[in-house]
Amino acid sequence: MNHDLRGLPAGTGSPRSTRPGRRTVLAVGGATAAALALPGCGGSNDTPRPADGEGDGKPRPGGRLRAAFAGGGANETLDPHLTNLFADAARAKTLFDKLADFGSDMSPQPRLAEGWESNEGLDLWTITLREAHWHDGTPVTAEDVLYSYRRIADPDAAFRARSSLEPIDLEDSRAVDERTVEFRLKRPYAEFPNVLAAFGAYIVPDGADDFTEPVGSGPFRFVSFTPGRSLLVERFEDHWEGAPHLEELEIVVADEESARINALLGGQVEYAHELDPATARAHRDGDRVRIVSLPNSAMQGFVLKTDRAPFDDPRVREAFFLIPDRRELIDGALSGAGEIGNDLFGKGYLYYADGIPQRERDIERATELLREAGYGDGLTVTLDTSPVATGFVEAAEIFREQAAAAGVTVEVRIGNADTYWSDTLDSGVMSSTRSGSMPIESHVAQRLLTDSPTNATQWRHEDFDDLYQQAQSTRDETERTALYERMQRRLHAEGGFLIWGFADWIVATAPNVRGVSEDAPANTLDWARFDRVWMA
Known part of the structure; x- marks a missing residue:
């Protein structure tokens, strides 16, 4: 099983708004239970059990x-840009913050950024930072933000968020003052806040390049790290959002699913x-563990290559x-753990065209x-899978x-x-596919434009590209929503993604663990929010 986060980056909102969006996916690799034989990893937790009630x-x-x-x-690192x-992602989230992160509908929610505002042309965005501090007590500043983004954008580095930052002209962006950053863009981009929430776009201290003992601004501070085995962190009392409930958090490695469930049991x-x-x-009906299904976390479907027979028709x-x-x-x-799809990405996300009738x-x-x-x-078609x-x-x-009921022979x-x-x-010509959660805008930009880097369906239409660019130049959210609906109606009618379902992501906890969100798809703000968890 592949544990990378293929297809999973960063929501969307009104250009001048940081309000939460309407209601509201990382992909998926081997140690055994022996990997859990770590210092401090005995068979019981030190937290006292509560009295009845x-x-x-x-x-x-x-x-x-x-x-x-x-x-x-053993090659694991705490460099959040890697x-x-x-x-x-779970380790980075404990130690560092991003300027924004995605809500459950993939709209960007303010984090280190207190707010954002664009100019009329949508190519200049001003970011106001909240009052936050690094773990050493120094303030988070605009220079830290610019350093972090310039480090990520380094063409000689292999940082995943680099492509997300491509719209920014970092040479012409500047720190207005200690808590204000002005980002100059290369073109109008109504959904620039998606960039602030991009996967891996964490803010680090100006000049930081050694993350052996990292100093971050996240809810927990570093204690110790053994690559491939364990990270131990402790509560950061001065976190801008308030101190976590837990005194300590330990993230341990167990690659095999059987090792993880057995360690929990x-x-x-x-x-x-x-x-x-x-x-x-x-285990759902038992009393030894609590199963938490994170809804709508992974698109499941098939890719149809639209540029070659038979799918060019x-x-x-x-x-x-x-x-x-x-x-x-x-x-x-999926053993029933999911909901049906309608050949469109992003069910339940901002801009999803839920008015298109379900295909039967x-x-x-x-x-x-x-x-x-x-x-x-x-017709005989080869379906690639793995x-x-x-x-x-x-x-x-x-x-x-x-x-076979339609006279089609599928060779797997x-x-x-x-x-x-x-x-x-x-x-x-046809293959199995999946995707974690990301904004619909990112899905279009990465997979459905003529020059998209992962255009697996080979969907290349200049008029479709023009609709996307028109959406990014449109300030009014209602008008932009209408443009996204036009794009989705076109894709639903003649696109190359056969999206049959959306899988739940599944985690399990001990019965005495509280505060794990049940409404947070993987790769969103409230996924792995260990600062919100407590032991009952």
Whole structure:
């Protein structure tokens, strides 16, 4: 299973607004339970158990929470700009802050930035910093912000957030005063606050380049770190949002899912990240662990290459959209842990076109479309898939059986998990895909424009590009929403993403853990918010 965060960066709001958006995904690699044999990782927590009737209301301060994640081995680092895995993101989030982060609907929410405002042309944005301090007591300043972004943008470095910062002209951006940053952009960008929340765009102290014992501005401060094994942090009393409830937090590494759930069952940890749906189902009704499903965290679907036969014919694409029984795919590939999709990314997110009717299975119409396209005698298609992510192979086999009803022969080809994403980006005709949560704007920019870096569907249309650029030059949110609906109606009718579902992300906790959000897709502000957690 692949534990990188492919396809998971940074919401959207009115250019002059920092209000929360309307109601409201990282991807997914091996140590054993032995990895949990760490100092301070015994079989019970030091937090005293409450007397009867206590612990379910007001948070209790104190205690150490131990959280198990899949890790990256002995080469792990605490450099937040090198964040790539879920474990990296969880560690960075404890020690550092970003200017903004994404709410559950993928709209940007202020963090170190107290607010933002643009000029009329949407190419100059002024960011006001809140009063915050580094762990050594010095204030967070505009110069820290500029240093951090210039470090991330270094073309000689391999920082993941670099592409997100591309719209900024950092040479012409400046610190107006200690708490005000002026970002000059290369072009109008109505949704620039998405950049502030980009995955890995953490703010570090001016000049920081050694993160052996990092000084951050996050809710916890550094105590010790052993790469591939454990990070121990302690409460930062002077955090701008208030001190965490926990006295200490330890993030430990256990790559295998079985090691994480067994460590939780055995009392070695109190939080286990990333469980399979089958494991969750087995423990959901028990009293030894508490299962938390984070809704709508991962898009699941198939890529149809729109530039080559047979999918260069929009009638064939529409036929394939009408073939799947989406509920059967959710139940069979995800053990029911998810909801059906409508061939559009971002269900429930800001700008999602929920007025487009849900597409239903229609084998008769699919067969008719294939006949019109010249495939009345049958069609054979190779579907590339891999055990690179939960449900990929299972979904491919289920779709193979479903497609036979329309006279389509699907040949499932299992690829190498280590090279699957690069192998299928430009090759083949149809492949399994997934994506973590990100704003719909980012999905379009990264995957659906002529020059998008990960345009797996090979969707390249200048008039579609123009609609996106028009949206980014539009100040009024209502008008911008209408433009996004036009883009989505076009994609729903003739795009190359067959999005059959949205998977839940599943974590588990000990029964005495409180404060874990149940309404936060992975890769959003309230995911892994250990500063909000307490021990009952």
